[in-house]
Amino acid sequence: MGNTAITKVQMEASKRTAGASPPPECPMHQKHGDNISASAVPPHPKMHASGGGASECPVKHDNSDVNPLNMMPPANQQPAPDQPFPLPTDRQTSTIPKVTEDGTVQFWQYPSQQMFWNAMLRKGWRWKNEDVSQKDMGDIIRIHNANNEQAWQEVLKWEALHAKECGNPRLKSFGGKAKDFSPRARFRSWLGYELPFDRHDWIVDRCGKDVRYVIDYYDGGLVDKDYRFALLDVRPAMDSVDNVWDRMRVAYMRWRYELLGKFNNSAEDNKVSSAGSE
Template identity: 70%
Template structure:
């Protein structure tokens, strides 16, 4: 009887095992009524599980981790798809060039621009520091237009014509050339130590009025319409200059109209000493020219002529 019971038990276990093996798949171990939801990749034989399957969730989690670890797509700074730039003419602080405090050159026409503008750039007479025989370049008319748009200006309010932009660029360039000539007059005080000063960087501070401009305002004078700070490379030594631009009235034929107040910033003893010397010279010789003795001497001698 024991043998009969043992034989019956083995037979039952064998039947159950056979039934289980017949009703499952070797790849998944799942019943056949679930196999209809599976798909198999013919190239690598991998099985794709339904979205409700826990194994599918594990695969999705691994895929998300791999995607997060992948490097993000980098777009150009002027591309509208950039996450930091919401529109074509907006640049982020990371795009600003520290040498001139300007974003990368944008030579593309604005979306609502009424006319095309030239993109040619004029080379200045201002030498660039850190390079041999290299000079700063002025912005093109298109670059100047885009720069004004970035600052909030809208052309419909001014109703500019193409000729007006050409005049604006020429006035801008003439003012900078004049400013550099004034800087060279100050640098002549140090010609013995550096005979080749160069402009390293510059930036505009239109609303950051200098103490001198505020004192002049208290005395009844108008405030400057613009201010620049220039960093001059004096053969390895950095010297900061402050330039105030005042309205000079009508534009001259050479496109000069601004009155410039150029002087070294009082942020070093050398600059303070330079300004003290020049102030003394101006007071001394202006006083001498205004004196009656100097006027009489000049009247008696008269201008010298060569026969």
């Protein structure tokens, strides 16, 4: 993620955790659908440091050399002229598989701390206006990476509905739309709920079929020990019959699960009441 809005929230989250007793940092969300089946998860390496590849942090630019898949310019690992401290240039490989021209198994890579710093400067952020330290940058990267990992797991829960037709969905492209609020987010705001601080649209390749997902990011307060602080609302965009049908199926499953839960709780209460009157 690379929008200014999320950068600010991540900075604030990092500062909030500086003196907190629980370990710090970042995101996630409510369940949609059943648990993902094992067949829907492609093989992937454990997350590790790496030195090349595409970044998982989309930033909008007008440059002709911007990668259209993630809206990122070529990796800039050079320190900024007035940078107050050195930053690591190692990058972490995600567990999110990417679409490749030759069909080989590859995974998206996250930006290094130096790349993230340079990206923030390109968007107008100035470190002199913030009380930021080397540790803060490390926390921000952990928040950023955890955010994307959780978003992908939420996508896979939806993709589990199509596990028989495609057992290895892959992320094709993505982009940020921080101020382009989704209809669902706007409707929630009319009901008195806060607007999301960021939005991303992800295009998932479902074995040759492009499926768009909308991800709204809400502030969840203090970060937890797994570097999570955002609440994610992840769902297929309502731009196809299949996506609308999936959302109807999941809505029904959630309604049925909640109804059965209330029924079972009521039955248990009746048993306890009967036993106490004997």
